[in-house]
Amino acid sequence: MSKIVxxxxxxxxxxxxxxxxxxxxxxxxxxxxxxxxxxDIQSPGIHVLFxxxxxxxxxxxxxxxxxxxxxxxxxxxxxxxxxDEEGRQKLEGKHxxxxxxxxxxxxxxxxxxxxxxxxxxxxxxxxxxKELDLDYLFIDTHPGLNEETxxxxxxxxxxxxxxxxxxxxxxxxxxxxxxxxxxxxPELFLVVNKAxxxxxxxxxxxxxxxxxxxxxxxxxxxxxxxxxxxxxDIFSLRYPDHSWSQGIxxxxxxxxxxx
Amino acid sequence: MGDLNSTLRDLTLLAxxxxxxxxxxxxxxxxxxxxxxxxxxxxxxxSDALFIIDKGEVNIYLEDEDGQAQILNQLGAxxxxxxxxxxxxxxxxxxxxxxxxxxxxxxxRTDFLEVLSRQPPEVMASLRELADQMRLGFLDILKRxxxxxxxxxxxxxxxxxxxxxxxxxxxxxxxxKGDPGNxxxxxxxxxxxxxxxxxxxxxxxxxxxxxxxxxxEMSLIDQEPRSASVVALSPTVQxxxxxxxxxxxxxxxxxxxxxxxxxNLSGRMRFATxxxxxxxEWSRRIADGDYDFAMHEIESEQDAIARGQLxxxxxxxxxxxxFFAMVKGVQEREQALKxxxxxxxxxxxxxxxxxxxxxxxxxxxxxxxxxxxxxxxxDAVEE
Numbered sequence: 001m002s003k004i005v006x007x008x009x010x011x012x013x014x015x016x017x018x019x020x021x022x023x024x025x026x027x028x029x030x031x032x033x034x035x036x037x038x039x040d041i042q043s044p045g046i047h048v049l050f051x052x053x054x055x056x057x058x059x060x061x062x063x064x065x066x067x068x069x070x071x072x073x074x075x076x077x078x079x080x081x082x083x084d085e086e087g088r089q090k091l092e093g094k095h096x097x098x099x100x101x102x103x104x105x106x107x108x109x110x111x112x113x114x115x116x117x118x119x120x121x122x123x124x125x126x127x128x129x130k131e132l133d134l135d136y137l138f139i140d141t142h143p144g145l146n147e148e149t150x151x152x153x154x155x156x157x158x159x160x161x162x163x164x165x166x167x168x169x170x171x172x173x174x175x176x177x178x179x180x181x182x183x184x185x186p187e188l189f190l191v192v193n194k195a196x197x198x199x200x201x202x203x204x205x206x207x208x209x210x211x212x213x214x215x216x217x218x219x220x221x222x223x224x225x226x227x228x229x230x231x232x233d234i235f236s237l238r239y240p241d242h243s244w245s246q247g248i249x250x251x252x253x254x255x256x257x258x259x
Numbered sequence: 260m261g262d263l264n265s266t267l268r269d270l271t272l273l274a275x276x277x278x279x280x281x282x283x284x285x286x287x288x289x290x291x292x293x294x295x296x297x298x299x300x301x302x303x304x305x306s307d308a309l310f311i312i313d314k315g316e317v318n319i320y321l322e323d324e325d326g327q328a329q330i331l332n333q334l335g336a337x338x339x340x341x342x343x344x345x346x347x348x349x350x351x352x353x354x355x356x357x358x359x360x361x362x363x364x365x366x367x368r369t370d371f372l373e374v375l376s377r378q379p380p381e382v383m384a385s386l387r388e389l390a391d392q393m394r395l396g397f398l399d400i401l402k403r404x405x406x407x408x409x410x411x412x413x414x415x416x417x418x419x420x421x422x423x424x425x426x427x428x429x430x431x432x433x434x435x436k437g438d439p440g441n442x443x444x445x446x447x448x449x450x451x452x453x454x455x456x457x458x459x460x461x462x463x464x465x466x467x468x469x470x471x472x473x474x475x476e477m478s479l480i481d482q483e484p485r486s487a488s489v490v491a492l493s494p495t496v497q498x499x500x501x502x503x504x505x506x507x508x509x510x511x512x513x514x515x516x517x518x519x520x521x522x523n524l525s526g527r528m529r530f531a532t533x534x535x536x537x538x539x540e541w542s543r544r545i546a547d548g549d550y551d552f553a554m555h556e557i558e559s560e561q562d563a564i565a566r567g568q569l570x571x572x573x574x575x576x577x578x579x580x581x582f583f584a585m586v587k588g589v590q591e592r593e594q595a596l597k598x599x600x601x602x603x604x605x606x607x608x609x610x611x612x613x614x615x616x617x618x619x620x621x622x623x624x625x626x627x628x629x630x631x632x633x634x635x636x637x638d639a640v641e642e
Contacts, residue, residue, distance in 0.1 A: 122635065145619055154632035170605050174612040175619070182620060183632050199603050211605050 002129050005255065006139040006156040008149060010172025014162045015193045018226070019248065020140040021049035022236045023160075025087075026252035028079075028096035029237070032135040035075070035128055037061065037099040039121070039152055040142040041111050044101035048231040051083040052076060052100060060102040064124055065116040071124040072131045074099050087238030097132060118151045125155070136255075145176065153180055158187040158255065160217065164194045165204065170211075177212050187258060189217035191251055196222055218251040220244050263288055266311060266364065272342045272389060280378050287370040291363040299340075299355040299363075302494070306344030306351055308367045312336050315361030319353045321450070321493060332469065333358070345371045346390040352448060352493060414513035421509065422499035427451075427491035433498075435488045440478035441503035444489075446470050449496030453487045464578050466530070467492065476520055534575040541579060 007020045020036065028034040038046045041062065047053075059074040075097040082088045102108065129137055139156070141149045153159055159180050163169035173190070180188050190208060195201060201219045209216045223244045226235050236245035263285035267273050273281065291310075293299065299310065302321060312334060319332040319340075334340065340355060345368045375383050425444065427433060434440055436455055446469060453466040453474065465487055468474050478485055482503075510516050544552040556576055619625065 126638075147624055150619075150625065150628055154628050155635050157636075165603050167606060170607055171612065174607045174609075175615045178612065178616045179619060182616075183629060186636075198601050200601070204603050207603065207605055211607065 002134055002137070003157045003255075003259070004125065004129075004137045004139065004155055005158040005160060006141055006152045007160045007162055008141050008153060008176065009143045009162045010145070010169055010176055012143045014143070014164050014169065015220075015226075016143070016162050017046040017049060017140055018231065018235065019162055019191065019193060019220075020138055021046055022234055022245075022248045023252055023255070024096060024136070024138045025091060025234045025237055026249055027136050027255065028091060028094045030252075030256065031094070032256075033095040033133055035097045035099065035132060035134045035137045036140065037125065037128070037137065038101045038140050039148060040140055041101045041116070041148075042108060042142055044103055044108075045231070046140045047098060047100040047103070049234060050076075050078050050096075050098050051081065051085065051088055052098065054103060056081070057100060057103070060107070061099055061124075062102040062107050062111055064099075065111070065120055067120070071099065071128045075128065075132060076100065085233035085238070087234040087236070090237045091234070095132075097134075099128065118148065121148075122151065122155055145179065150179070150183075153185060154183045156185055158189065158258075159185045160189045160191055160251075162191050162193055165192050165196070165199065173212065177214060188214050189251070189254065190214050191218045191220065192216070193220045194222040195219050215254075217254045218247045220247040263364070269337070270309075270311070270339055270342055272346070272386065275385075275389075277378065277382065280374060280382065283374045284366060284371065287366060287374065289365045289367070291365045293357045293361045293363070295357055295359050295361075297357045297361075299357065299361075300351050301354045302351055304351045306341050306348055306368070308365050309342055309345045309371070310340040311364040311366075312338050312340070313362040313364055316358040317355050317361060318358055319355055321353055328354075328356075343390050344368075346386060352495060411513075411515075414509070414516065417512060418501070418509055418516075421505040422501055425498045425500050427496040427498070429491055429494045431491045431496075433489040433491065434475070434485050436485055438485045440475060440485045441482065442478075443473055443475045443501045443506060445473050445499045445501065447497040447499060449491065449493030451489050451496055452492050453489055455487045465534075466527075466574075466578065473523060476524060530571045530574065533571040534578065537572070537575045537579055 005023075007016055007023070009016050017040075024034050024036045036046065036050075038044045038061065040046075047057065056076075058076065059069050061074055063069050064071050064074050076099070078088070078096040078098055079091055079094045082090075082092045125137060125139075128134065139152045141152050143149075153176075161173050161176050161180075163173045177188065177190075190212060192204065192208065195204065201221075205216045205219055221243050223242065225239065225242060226244060229235055229238070235242070236248045239245055240249075264278075264281050267281050267284055267288075268276075273284070276284075288311075290313075293315075299317065300306075314336055316333055316335045317340075318330050319334065320328045320330045322328055341351070343349075344351065345366065348368065375386070422445070425433075427449075433444065433451065448470055450467055450469040451474070452464050453468060455463050455465060457463050468489075474489060475485070506516075541552070541556070
């Protein structure tokens with residue numbers, strides 16, 4: 001069973017990369033084979049969470065898109081390069097691959113200027129699933145609704161829309177939900193991140209679920225501890241008892257349950 | 260209950276009265292019936308009668324300033340109330356309330372004094388002396404003491420000679436935790452509380468001790484400072500003090516006393532174990548956020564206490580109840596916080612959302628995408 005899961009936000013700053021990395025890590029911890037693709041070519045960021053920096057980065061998605069290599073050449077096996085951080089160390093030996101985008105400035109401006117072939121991206125992801133025999137392929141997208149993000153929504157088996165509990169995100173999510181339904185995405189989950197503790201989470205879950213007539217997979221609290229950790233490690237592996245970590249674990253659980 | 264004469268003779272005070280006095284007093288006995296939860300008399304009332312319980316149970320209790328009842332004892336059929344009061348007319352030292360329907364035999368003081376006035380003067384005199392002895396203690400109390408119940412009469416006599424009467428008023432401190440101490444106290448009348456302080460300086464009641472019980476044996480035995488403070492609860496508390504040296508003398512002469520003391524301490528250690536067990540269980544539950552457990556236990560044990568089932572568990576619960584009353588306060592504060600949680604308002608401009616949707620989906624790109632998406636999914640399935 002193989003699933004493509006896109007994580008999407010209408011605006012930036014929702015914590016999408018962190019959420020995607022943690023979600024992928026949680027699923028990988030169950031022994032499943034997990035891939036993560038950073039399709040946010042304009043502003044890649046998820047690689048930091050997996051301990052990948054300029055030095056360690058080999059091939060990138062950019063090179064694949066230009067036809068310079070195969071997709072499996074880009075795949076970086078996190079499970080064999082966990083590094084020193086406490087959280088990531090738990091991924092030792094797990095089947096978690098990262099397909100990063102280039103952080104090189106000239107690379108980025110090049111792709112912004114020339115664009116890329118979305119079909120090639122699509123093909124790449126299909127091959128990746130086959131080559132690595134993936135159970136899950138997580139797509140970390142650029143915020144907003146543009147051609148690339150619409151594509152990732154279109155090819156997803158599961159779409160997770162991540163939002164902060166504020167009016168602009170609510171408005172934008174409304175459009176995204178309509179689009180997802182129009183594209184017949186089989187499964188749709190809403191996740192609220194950075195929720196202030198003064199709000200009644202249970203009530204929020206009900207209200208949001210009703211507003212969009214969609215399933216709310218989790219309400220994740222705003223956490224100073226996460227801000228503190230930044231992107232240096234996988235928070236939910238490092239602090240499994242934290243309420244944010246428990247929240248993300250139950251989102252992962254939701255994903256697995258609907259297999 | 261048998262004939263009234265022998266009922267009267269069962270009372271220590273009246274045991275040695277001449278037959279005709281007993282017969283006359285029996286004739287003066289009145290029957291009184293009370294329903295459950297009726298107050299027979301209150302602390303401070305003038306003592307105008309002696310009561311013998313024929314049927315039913317009563318609770319002896321004190322009321323504190325807030326009107327809360329502190330139950331001291333429970334009596335049932337065959338037991339008496341106010342034996343000594345009919346002689347000396349002192350005010351009642353505690354209140355009595357019925358637990359069930361109660362049938363009483365009442366002997367009015369006036370009737371009692373009238374019958375005795377027709378007896379030779381030495382009868383009344385020996386009664387007064389006996390009453391004095393009973394109130395200030397020796398024979399009767401000592402014989403009643405669990406501490407000394409197995410001792411032969413000569414041991415009791417020897418002890419009696421060495422006991423020093425001590426009186427306390429309500430809230431007077433007998434000794435404080437940490438005081439050096441070398442004597443044991445035997446309570447004759449009234450109740451005391453054994454207390455310590457928690458870290459905030461709040462009083463923690465560890466136990467309540469009443470008539471017939473001993474306190475302070477530990478210092479007597481191990482000569483360490485007092486392990487807790489003792490404070491008088493009742494308006495008047497009468498005790499007997501037995502000094503360390505005297506105790507050792509008695510012990511040398513009557514080794515069985517040691518066994519009795521050990522048995523007494525053992526009973527208190529068992530209570531302490533029960534208390535500690537319960538305190539740990541309660542604390543664990545409350546740490547888990549389970550406040551209902553504590554409240555439920557307090558309520559259910561209060562029923563048990565009201566029914567007079569003063570087991571170690573019930574007493575431990577009663578004492579823990581005071582300590583964990585703060586639990587309710589914590590719970591209430593949490594509830595108050597919860598209701599202050601705000602509700603997030605979600606306002607979506609549907610018209611605008613529709614507009615944006617139309618704009619995004621009206622492109623050729625989107626039309627293609629929609630068609631391709633279906634195909635892509637089909638391909639994926641077929642793979």
